[in-house]
Every structure is written in structure tokens, then in C-alpha cells.
């Protein structure tokens with residue numbers, strides 16, 4: 001697609017009176033706004049819906065219209081093609097040559113030169129540098145550290161309550177705790193810092209750099225701060241790298257015995273084509289690993305607790321048999337993942353479902369919608385950890401269908417499958433088991449939860465992760 005035709009499309013969209021700003025009414029969850037019908041009765045889609053508060057709180061009925069009537073929807077307002085069916089999306093994800101990941105624009109400056117933008121052999125080489133440290137035996141070795149961090153964070157709650165922390169309140173034998181501020185916001189970052197081997201004394205600085213980098217990815221006004229934070233991180237990492245090249249550091253088990261080198265020490269001794277990785281390359285790996293694993297795992301933990309506590313029978317089942325946490329984790333990621341989808345560029349002209357897509361177009365693969373595709377998952381809006389059609393076994397590295405069941409799409413599939421999938425699974429499950437051990441009779445405190453846009457009813461989960469999750473439990 002040429003730049004001229006893109007500009008022409010945008011100009012046409014801007015002048016189209018039908019694309020002037022429009023407000024949509026808020027609908028009950030699961031029901032779509034009536035945006036009109038074609039002569040044959042097909043429901044119409046007004047692309048302005050995708051920017052509306054209604055869509056952010058209640059996206060699934062709109063994805064259903066897209067899947068049923070416009071499996072590839074050419075959105076001239078946003079200049080992209082939305083792909084919404086499970087089978088189409090998995091096919092594109094596996095075809096790394098036909099559907100390229102795209103330079104992530106502002107992310108390049110903030111995260112540095114990462115593999116996000118690469119494909120093929122180059123991508124595989126970069127990914128293997130750290131990916132091997134997040135799976136298998138290496139991951140097993142890291143579980144004691146995950147357990148210890150969870151215990152330490154929860155062990156601090158009583159002191160926090162006594163000091164009047166805003167996220168924890170003790171009253172009449174009941175503790176109300178906001179699980180985000182008290183646990184899930186920081187836990188995944190602490191875990192990743194630990195397995196990377198990031199020094200404890202720099203963790204506060206690290207949180208500051210992390211938050212600045214994350215907001216730097218989000219918009220132009222915060223981009224400068226993100227780039228500066230990345231530079232500070234790189235300056236700091238330079239010192240660590242110099243020291244670790246001479247003297248590697250280790251992770252220890254609960255008895256203080258060394259179990260393996262931390263990831264930074266391993267990266268320091270990694271050679272590519274005969275050369276050691278540069279400090280810039282090591283910093284980019286650190287930024288990418290932490291950037292990929294913070295907000296996503298936070299969302300998984302909070303969404304899982306929210307969904308389970310809203311379905312007390314399923315919560316009881318998990319409490320009675322901790323093996324069910326694995327099912328709960330996967331069903332949460334199917335039902336309400338923390339990542340909506342991924343952009344791709346098609347490298348040649350294609351036709352999908354009768355829509356011609358010129359080479360180089362922006363195609364939005366909507367993982368949220370794939371996870372709710374009724375062609376794959378029966379009754380997809382229902383949260384059911386015992387559903388028969390979801391594969392919840394050991395995470396599959398290359399496949400996504402096993403034993404006649406499909407996996408959810410929250411980690412993507414194919415060459416870019418999330419390399420943090422295994423560790424985020426362990427963080428969420430191990431962390432939740434320890435949370436439950438400390439909380440007697442936990443239940444949602446909806447009166448403290450953020451409100452919907454009407455300012456009264458509790459905010460639905462929509463397409464963002466739960467912002468605040470207030471839980472009450474009995475103090476023993």
C-alpha cells in the first residue's frame with residue numbers, strides 16, 4: 001500500500017460525515033449497541049465504537065458481530081484490518097514470513113534494539129539468548145525464589161496495616177486488602193529482578209525505571225521520560241556487567257545453597273558469532289524481559305482472583321484441590337487475558353474471506369476475540385475452569401491443539417509465542433497458593449472496587465485488567 005493511498009484513505013475518513021465524533025449508549029454486558037443493519041439484515045459496525053467507553057467495558061458482543069459477519073474487517077477510520085476468528089489468527093501467527101511483526105515505533109527507543117521487530121532466524125537467535133533460562137530445569141530452580149518473594153511480600157501486610165498503608169485496612173477482625181497494591185503490582189517485577197540477578201539495593205530505582213519505561217511506551221508526552229529511564233538503566237547495568245564478567249552471581253535455594261547462575265551472569269558469558277553480548281544488548285534483554293512480564297502477569301493474577309471469587313463454587317473447588325489452580329490460570333487467560341492482540345504486517349497481497357488486503361497493511365490480530373470464538377470454545381462468555389474444550393495441560397511450545405482441545409491464545413502461538421509463559425504461570429499459581437494460605441475465607445469487597453462509567457455499579461472487566469481488587473478475609 002503506498003503512502004499516498006494511505007493518506008487518501010485517511011482524508012476520506014476524516015471528511016466522511018458518518019465518521020464525525022459519536023457517542024454510544026452504555027449497554028448491559030453482552031449486548032451490542034444497534035448500529036443499523038444492511039438491506040439483507042446484516043448488523044453494521046461503526047468503527048467509532050472501537051474508541052468508545054462502551055467498547056472498553058463491553059467489547060465481546062462487538063467481537064461476535066465481527067467474527068460472524070466480518071471475520072476480516074477493513075476499518076478505514078483506524079486504517080487497519082481486524083482479524084477476529086481463532087483459526088485465521090493462528091494461521092497468520094504461524095506464518096512468520098507472510099505476516100511480519102512490525103517495528104513497534106516508540107518501543108524501539110525505550111526498550112532498545114530487541115527481537116520484537118525481528119523475524120526468522122535472526123529472531124530465533126535473539127530469543128534463545130534468554131528464553132532457555134525461563135523454562136524447564138532453569139525455571140524449576142527458580143521456584144524457591146518465587147515462593148520466598150511471595151512469603152516476604154505477604155509477611156509485610158500486618159506492618160503495612162499498622163502503619164496505615166492505604167491499600168490495607170483492619171477492622172473488627174476483618175482485613176480488607178487491595179491485592180494489586182499489596183501484591184500483584186510488584187510481585188512479577190520482583191520475581192523477574194530476582195531471576196535476572198538484579199541487586200536488591202537497586203530495586204527501588206528499578207521500579208522507577210520500569211514504570212517510566214512502561215508509560216514511555218504508551219504516549220508521546222511520556223516517551224522522553226521513558227527513553228531517559230532506559231538510559232539510566234543502561235548506565236547502571238554497565239557496572240553490573242563489568243563486575244559479573246569477572247565474578248558471576250548465583251540464585252540460592254531456601255537453605256542458602258547455590259542452584260544456578262542468575263540470568264544476567266549467564267548473559268555476560270554468552271557469545272554470538274564469537275563476540276560477547278554488549279552492555280546495550282544485555283540491557284535490551286533486561287528491559288524486554290521485565291517489560292513483557294510485569295503488567296501482563298499482574299493482570300493474570302488479579303483477573304484470576306476476581307473471576308474465582310465471583311464464582312464461589314469454582315473457588316471452593318480450587319481451595320479444596322490446589323491442582324485446579326492450573327486450570328483456573330488457563331481459563332482466566334482464555335476468558336479475560338491481559339493482552340488484547342498483536343499487530344502484524346502482511347508481506348504480500350492476500351485475500352481473506354473475500355477481502356483483499358494489499359501487502360504492507362496493518363492487520364490487528366484480536367486474541368481476545370479468538371479466545372471467545374464459539375467455533376472453538378462452547379459458551380465462550382462463561383467462566384468455567386472445568387470446561388472440556390480448553391487445553392490446560394503442560395504449556396505447549398509449538399502446538400496449540402492437543403487431545404482434541406485448543407489452548408487459549410493469550411500467549412500467542414508460533415515463533416513469537418511468549419517466552420515468559422512458563423514463568424508467569426508459575427508466578428501466578430505459586431503466588432496464589434501462598435496468598436490463599438494466608439487468607440481465611442476470602443471474598444470480594446465490591447463496595448471498595450472501582451466503579452463503572454456510571455459512577456455507581458462495579459466496573460466490568462472489559463478489555464483492561466482489573467485495576468483494583470479489594471478482597472476481605474478473616475483475621476485469625
Ligand code: HEM
Nearest residue numbers: 116289292293296297300342410411412416418419420424
Ligand atoms: C500472563 C502473562 C503474560 C501474557 C498474557 C503474555 C503475552 C504475550 C504475548 C501474546 C506475546 C506474543 C507477542 C507477539 O505475538 O508478537 C508475548 C511475547 C513476549 N513476552 Fe509475554 N506474556 C506474559 C508474561 C510474560 C513474562 C513473565 C515475560 C518475561 C519473563 C514475558 C516476556 C515476553 C517477551 C520477551 C516476548 C517477545 C517474544 C518474541 O517476540 O519472540 N511475557 N507475551
